[in-house]
Amino acid sequence: MKKQVLVAGGGIGGLAAALGASRAGWEVRLYERAAAFSEVGAGVQIGPNVVRRLQAWGLQQPLQAVAAFPSRLQVRNAVSGKELAVLPLGPTAVERYGAAYATIHRADLHGLLLSAVTRYTDTQLHLEHAIDSFADADGVVTVRTSRGKQVEGDALIGADGLWSRTRTQLLGAVPPRVTGHLAYRALVPQHALPDALRTAQVTAWLGPRLHAVQYPVRRGELQNLVVIVQGPAPQDLENWDHAANAAGLEHALQGTCTALQDVVRSVTAVGGAGWRLWPLCDRPPVRSADEMAQGLVGLLGDAAHPMRPYLAQGAGMAIEDAAELQRALAMHDLDVPLRLRRYALNRWQRNARVQARSTRNGRIFHATGPVRWGRDLSLRLLGERVLDVPWLYRGDGSSASSL
Structure with a gap:
């Protein structure tokens, strides 16, 4: 008889966990609080x-159909506009690391995982039905859902995001920490932009107390723009996400170069959906395997290790977690707590390293004064050697190989 895992959360991490657990031979029940997967x-x-x-899960073709594959990463000074360094991507990434570097609309990544779960597994999907609490006793985990039902399983995976209720019960009610960084995000149809503002690459603009990133998504049809500035966060962090004030963003970018300001103004000029604004939160780096699994309960993705976006690995670490969870759950000669322990032991150090490096990168990206000058000089002199991250891109997801 198959063992059954209960998954809390229907985001990218939850769907990846469901896919991995199903491929390990487990039955999966996934519970999502929202009324629709989106x-x-x-x-x-x-x-x-x-x-x-994703390739190992047979998703190369669906990925190819929706993603963009930038030719290179370019870093520019946000004040002068000058190019500081370039990292080749495209075929170079495939040659070095056995796979491409991709950029994708978050909804498209979510959609291809949801399609894989619904088409290739027997996962039971429960919408408007969150897991609110659990009890781990006598070799069974029992959860209570938001509809008051009790469900039993052989394991519970909390992939319920930054404000995870699973984490709160497992590790205590310590809220995420406020970073003091605010992310303005926008998507613009490339065909609506002048040729000079369209892009097939990743461009990062580094400025004092801010930075911006632009790159193509959805086969290159859309351009994703992100500007992160330092500033005060609102009171209601858990629910705050609203249409941002373009004028406020333009004010924050005073003193940056015309080229960057032209990119930012293009969002308003094309009359699209405009800017949306998120306060960024994270947690300190994971300190031990116990912070990712205890008994019959494991944490995955942002529930375990929310991180700043300065290494572009938040969704990636959730997917790596799910791949390692698959390997651990398939160890059928081990008791379930030992399988989850193995999962946590093989993930916590790599996740902690990525969290710490992401925070460090943010300080470098937003540097002022002499540190900023030293950063720019290092990029100009060392270029590709500074931008490439072999330990990250080669790592197989386990602590033994990636530290």
Whole structure:
């Protein structure tokens, strides 16, 4: 008889967990609080380490159909506009790391995972039905849902995001920390832009106390724009997501170069959906395997290790988690707590390293004064050697190989 895993959360991490657990031979019940499976409009960068996981799940063709594959990463000074360094992507990434570097609309990544779960697994999907609490006793995990039902399973995976209720019960009610960084995000149809503002690459603009990133998504038909500035966060962090004030963003970019300001103004000029604004939160790096699994309960993705976006690996680490969860759950000669322990042992250090590096990158991206000058000099002199991240893109997801 198959064992049954209960998955809390229907985002990218939850769907990846369901796919991995199903491929490990488990029955899956997934519980999502929302009334429909959906993702907000924003872009995601997925490095070769993540693309390889999707390929292993047979998702190369669906990925190819919806993603863009940038030719290179360019870094520019946000004040002068000058190019600082370039990292070749495209065929170079495939040659070095065995997979491409892709950029994708978050909704498209979510959609291809949802399609794989519904088409290739027997996962039971429960909408408007969140997991609110659990009890782990006598070799069974019992959950109570938001509709008051009790459901039993052999394991519970909390993939319910930054404000995870599973995490709160497992590790205590410690809220995420506010970073003091605000992310403005927009998507623009490339055909509506002047030729000079269209892009087939990733461009990162580094400025004092801010940075911006632009890249293509959805086969290159859309351009994703993200501008992150430092500023005060609102009171209601859990629910805050609203149409941002373009004038406020333009004010924050005073002193940056004309080229960057032209890119930002294009969002309003084309009359699209405009800017949306998110406060960024994270948690300190994972400190031990116990922070990712205890007994019959495991955490995955943002529920376990929310991170700043300065290494572009938030969604990627959730997908890596799911791939490792698949390997662990398939260890049928081990008791379930040992399988989840193995999962946590093989993931926590790599996740902690990515969290720490993401925070460090943010300080470098937003540097002021002498640190900013030193950063620019290093990029000009060392270029590709500074931008490439072999330990990240080659890592197989386990602590033994990636630290």
